[in-house]
Amino acid sequence: MLQEATRDALPYTPEVARATHAAYARVAHVVPEIEWPVHAPYVKAINDLKREKNAVVLAHNYMTPEIFHCVADFMGDSLQLAREAAKTDAKLIVQAGVHFMAETSKILSPDKTVLIPDLEAGCSLAASITGADVRLLKEKYPGLPVVTYVNTSADVKAESDVCCTSSNAVDVVEEIAAEFGVGTVIMIPDEYLAQNVAKLTGVKVITWKGRCEVHERFTVADIRSYREANPGVVVLAHPECPPDVIGEADFAGSTSGMIAYVGKHRPARVVMVTECSMSDNVAVQYPDVDFVRPCNLCPHMKRITLPKILRSLRTMTYEVTVDPAIAARAKAAVERMLRVRPRADRKAA
Numbered sequence: 001m002l003q004e005a006t007r008d009a010l011p012y013t014p015e016v017a018r019a020t021h022a023a024y025a026r027v028a029h030v031v032p033e034i035e036w037p038v039h040a041p042y043v044k045a046i047n048d049l050k051r052e053k054n055a056v057v058l059a060h061n062y063m064t065p066e067i068f069h070c071v072a073d074f075m076g077d078s079l080q081l082a083r084e085a086a087k088t089d090a091k092l093i094v095q096a097g098v099h100f101m102a103e104t105s106k107i108l109s110p111d112k113t114v115l116i117p118d119l120e121a122g123c124s125l126a127a128s129i130t131g132a133d134v135r136l137l138k139e140k141y142p143g144l145p146v147v148t149y150v151n152t153s154a155d156v157k158a159e160s161d162v163c164c165t166s167s168n169a170v171d172v173v174e175e176i177a178a179e180f181g182v183g184t185v186i187m188i189p190d191e192y193l194a195q196n197v198a199k200l201t202g203v204k205v206i207t208w209k210g211r212c213e214v215h216e217r218f219t220v221a222d223i224r225s226y227r228e229a230n231p232g233v234v235v236l237a238h239p240e241c242p243p244d245v246i247g248e249a250d251f252a253g254s255t256s257g258m259i260a261y262v263g264k265h266r267p268a269r270v271v272m273v274t275e276c277s278m279s280d281n282v283a284v285q286y287p288d289v290d291f292v293r294p295c296n297l298c299p300h301m302k303r304i305t306l307p308k309i310l311r312s313l314r315t316m317t318y319e320v321t322v323d324p325a326i327a328a329r330a331k332a333a334v335e336r337m338l339r340v341r342p343r344a345d346r347k348a349a
């Protein structure tokens, strides 16, 4: 597929250089000048075609900087992107992310055409569980609410009472437990996220055996070695990391939570314990912060490239569809999550 997408490399002409000058200025801090002639023709062609087709590109925080900062219309975590997808007037959405994100966009925007540039851009968490698995869990634990991480297929969301993200998981667990009048919830599929959330709430959590193949690889020894090699470094970790890694970090939060932390505290030196493109993308925004860059790549996210985005727009591939009956049930679980109020609001109420 990559070959098909890249075999006709586009030329870097003076017109392309002029048209992409401003885009390069944005990423010059993280994209070497020698690489720009490879990216620039695609940046121009994609932006031209988006205008022609009234399309938008939604880019996840783990996309590479030439995608994230040069062709994306909306950037963020999976939930922010899906919300933007629902709000945009554009009828055509290209999801620069993985398949469950494109499904979530389709669930929230059933009338729009949603494309993913590579159908094999999956996710180890989404692949760890099926709708049938959730039905068995519900049979085993009748009466307990099912809280499902957004990193799941539409089938799994459809079997759930409510969805959550890594930024709102504690609030969702507490509110759904209160609504059901129970002290235990089923939280799927990420066992580390569930364990990390359980430590922050009085609610007991029954979990699943799913793991993010990127975040599960970080260890306490890694964190200690970052600190040793970079005295004073502030360690931010994603809650899909193992609980002992979270215990060693200075702050744990979602991708948007980590970005907010850097914006608020402006640490002199920081390490983001997450997928490696994240630091490049945030460094563009905060060039005064020194980012230590551990490099655990997500192979699924890295399937999405500029040539594949261009091909996607040109050929209208690959369209992501969701059975309307499943989409309606999945949407109800996502919308229930969107109604959950943050803990501070609930205490004040």
Ligand code: SF4
Pocket (backbone or CB within 6 Å): 098, 122, 123, 124, 125, 126, 151, 212, 213, 214, 215, 275, 298, 299, 300, 301
């Ligand atoms: S980083 Fe982890 S959770 Fe995100 S898509 Fe890759 S495997 Fe899935």
